[in-house]
Amino acid sequence: MKKNAIVGQSGGPTAVINASLYGVIKEGMAQAEIGRVYGMLNGIEGFMSGNYMDLTGNLTEEELELLKLTPAAYLGSCRYKLPDDLSSPFYPALFEKFRAMDIGYFFYIGGNDSMDTVSKLSRYAAHHGSPIRFIGIPKTIDNDLILTDHTPGYGSAAKYVADTVREIVLDSSVYQQKSVTIIELMGRHAGWLTAASALARKFDGDNPLLIYLPETDFEFERFAEDVKAALNKHNSVIICISEGLSDSQGKFICEYADEVRLDTFGHKMLTGSGKMLENFVRDRFGVKVRSIELNVNQRCSGMLASATDIEESVQAGSEGVKAALKGITGRMVAFHRTGNSPYSMECITVDVNEVCNQEKLFPAQWICGNGTDISPDFLEYAIPLIQGEPQRKMESGRPVYLYRR
Amino acid sequence: MKKNAIVGQSGGPTAVINASLYGVIKEGMAQAEIGRVYGMLNGIEGFMSGNYMDLTGNLTEEELELLKLTPAAYLGSCRYKLPDDLSSPFYPALFEKFRAMDIGYFFYIGGNDSMDTVSKLSRYAAHHGSPIRFIGIPKTIDNDLILTDHTPGYGSAAKYVADTVREIVLDSSVYQQKSVTIIELMGRHAGWLTAASALARKFDGDNPLLIYLPETDFEFERFAEDVKAALNKHNSVIICISEGLSDSQGKFICEYADEVRLDTFGHKMLTGSGKMLENFVRDRFGVKVRSIELNVNQRCSGMLASATDIEESVQAGSEGVKAALKGITGRMVAFHRTGNSPYSMECITVDVNEVCNQEKLFPAQWICGNGTDISPDFLEYAIPLIQGEPQRKMESGRPVYLYRR
CATH class of the missing domain: 3.40.50.460 (Phosphofructokinase domain)
Structure with missing residues (x-):
């Protein structure tokens, strides 16, 4: 039976958070089991105030391609911490909205705090027997999420x-x-x-x-x-x-x-x-x-984004949808590096409860020169992530981006 | 009889000052009347200390193409004001260096202060019957030079x-x-x-x-x-x-x-x-x-430079060489806009004495909204200048630039 999907963006903008949104929309629209793909406006905070849009069929192919290369957050963002107490009235109110919109799949693109949101919602769902699947799509320029080789946005x-x-x-x-x-x-x-x-x-x-x-x-x-x-x-x-x-x-x-x-x-x-x-x-x-x-x-520099990062961010969104359809919930899409020369990577999922509120620091063994320098091992790690320039559409000498008005 | 040329860069760096240097070198090497093309290192200040390099044949075709797209100043720069008193011993010392190197053509790429240098040297030469021709090649991101539609670097x-x-x-x-x-x-x-x-x-x-x-x-x-x-x-x-x-x-x-x-x-x-x-x-x-x-x-952002600006900067350098060979001295290359749609421009030369120490402010008639906005006339003026992205050579995901070591 068809169910609808909803996706939101949260936390600080990046050059590629819209590429992950693109991945979710494209994959969501391609899957027969998914009816409509809704977008929360200004994340879970805006959604609670009734702000969302129907993304299915509302964006042309050309607009979707622009979305993929547009920096910052197309749907708007928020910094909103869900109540720690899962018996808060916040949760039944939110799940009632999900029920009214016939939501079966929930995708949240964000960093640490956003994964905390996914963690709470999936735990609440498990406790109350809700069949909605909750998936986190990582995003942060800080590259500080654990259990993933790197984060979309860092490259x-x-x-x-x-x-x-x-x-x-x-x-x-x-x-x-x-x-x-x-x-x-x-x-x-x-x-x-x-x-x-x-x-x-x-x-x-x-x-x-x-x-x-x-x-x-x-x-x-x-x-x-x-x-x-x-x-x-x-x-x-x-x-x-x-x-x-x-x-x-x-x-x-x-x-x-x-x-x-x-x-x-x-x-x-x-x-x-x-x-x-x-x-x-x-x-x-x-x-x-x-x-x-x-x-x-x-x-948020779209002009200097890494093509590799854009493609991987699309993949993170798309793999998130596929995971949800397999019945996976309460997990975050992560990158597992499978090779370095040539570079290769595959998407996996990891327990979102382990990811949230953790911070992956820069490895001590890659700091050298008595704390004043970076070792060549880091360069080997990072160089594959910064490859390629996106081919942008230009108009009157300026890049064309997709924005809501 | 063949004479040698010398070129220098002065004042703040721009994304395209090396494109003008490229123009001077290419045109200088193409002209039968010019022997060698020397580059002053760190402008007139460095040259007075004996620092210069022979640019003729020392850069490969590939290196010259990299030079054209490399931001900042390849030859190094200086902020050095020549003595106002043309009877200062500075001048005969400098012209003796020119004589020893058989210099016939002098090109200085820079802004206001650099045009002051060209002005003084050409006046000194005129007064002492020196046949050396002195040409200014404009450069400034500030776009504040008079007698030119715009300056290389502004776009x-x-x-x-x-x-x-x-x-x-x-x-x-x-x-x-x-x-x-x-x-x-x-x-x-x-x-x-x-x-x-x-x-x-x-x-x-x-x-x-x-x-x-x-x-x-x-x-x-x-x-x-x-x-x-x-x-x-x-x-x-x-x-x-x-x-x-x-x-x-x-x-x-x-x-x-x-x-x-x-x-x-x-x-x-x-x-x-x-x-x-x-x-x-x-x-x-x-x-x-x-x-x-x-x-x-x-x-100094090479990555976001305007291809139009790069090409015009090359042209400014090249036209400077041609002007000198026609016997012109004490003048600056300037841009004369001949059309707006489609945009077209031709190089002319203007009296360097009129340019130096003058400042072209933003026109009052293009300021609107009670001093809080810019009129559409400015957009029409500026849009042709920001057209096109340079095609850069990339290596390991990073642009390849030409530098002296």
Whole structure:
């Protein structure tokens, strides 16, 4: 008997979260057992307020192809934690909505917190004998989900970091004068994205000369020694750091900058880790120094996305649908690497309860140079993930994206 | 009689300054009257210290093609102002170097300050009867040189701004909650790059909703009214501003933030205009607000360069060589737009003395919405300049660039 499917997006946007949505829609529409494919607008939060759309037949083939290459979240997103208490009235209210819409399959594309949603819903369903199948589709640029080789979204973000840091390296190398450039990259606890800056190097001894991840305790004096040694050898020193650097006491580097008041209007402002270290280096060495925060384009740059990442994200969505149809529930699609040269990967499913609220840190054995460098093993791991440029549709010199209005 | 040519790059890097260098090298090597083509390393400053390289025959065809697509300055750059006093011993020392190398043609690729160099050298040459011809090849992302329709480098920077702002617009639109995003773009006095953010819009009323250029006096209270009205209509409000916004007294907005001390180490730091307005909006409206500084990738993003800009930059270099061979000196290559649909352009030369130390501001008649918007006339002007994606050589998923080691 046909049942309908519903899909939602949750958490921070990425360049490829819509590729997974594309995978769910295409596979859902291709399966005879699935009637309509609905999309929750603004995730489970928006859905609870009655916001959803029918995705079946409402998007043309051309629009679907645009969706696949559009960054950010087409359906909108939310950051909404479901009640821990499964006896909360939230759950029967939600399942009543599912019943009214004849939902048989639920897909949630997101990171850690979204997997927590899938975990709770599948446990509630099991306890109350609901036949709805709940599947998580992973998504995060942070690459910090466990039980998967990597996450959809990481490859594109890593490619963005590699390309952009390379361009900054070139930009910084044009003058003869000594200079230090500090690039702050996303990652509060896990250094995966910052490590990707090592992909920007073209030869031994190339910039970035120093790379600091949150997995290593940060020490100002050791940092000063590292910078001094680098400045002795090179005119242009590029340093890549994670936003979440902290010292051995767990105090964030950016917390070393006190909140400061702006006199004219009396506002308070916080300083980032990059700005903090920029001031430290300027004060200590008196050289020209600047800090650059790559900011949200790390996660949402459609133009610099990895074609491999896009294809794998589609696959994650599509395999999620297939798994649900096999009767699987309470699990997340995961990537299992089956080969490295040539690279190959297959989709599996893993217990969503094990994934949620866990964090996969950057492996200690891939950190070298006394906490200032990344080992070649990481490059071998990451290079297959950043391959290929998407072929975009352009109009008047600008990429065409699909958006709701 | 054959004479040698010398070429240098000066000022801030761009995505296409090497395309102009490519144009000079290719055209120089093709002309029978030119012997060798030398490159000054780090501009006139490096050359005075004896740093140059022979570009003739030292780069393979493949390397030259890579050079054309490599951002930043292959020869290195400098910021070096020549003595105003033409009787300074600097000049005979420099011309003696030219004589020793049998230089007949001098090409300098750069912006305002570099044209000042060309002006001084050509005037010195005229005064002392030197037959060396001095030609300026324009380059600046700021688009602020007079007597030229636009500058090489602007199209790529404008394309970067358009694409990147568009991605941020999508990223900012995923949540239901009200939010303000302030994007700070390059431009101390001229708003050309900030205006390019209007190219990010896809429909009437699309973000960015507010655009502020340095050409309009900034008023905090009027700004607050603008933001209030925008927040009443939209959940996500994107505001693009020039770094050089100033009030009617000429005081920069970022100067409203006093220098502040960081307690732990006692360093001072300055705040940018974006950060300043972020704090202003947060304080005034209590909404979620963030500021993003696009930073140096605006000027050096090779991956998002405009193919039109690259080709025109090559042409600027090549036409500079042809002009010199015709006996022209003391002039800058300029772009004269001959058609808009279809777009067409021809290279001319203009008096370098008129160009240097002048600044072409964004036209007042293209600023609308009481200083918060850009008129469609600008879009018509800018769209031809951002056309086309360069076809890059990729290796292991990363672009291959040409660099000196």
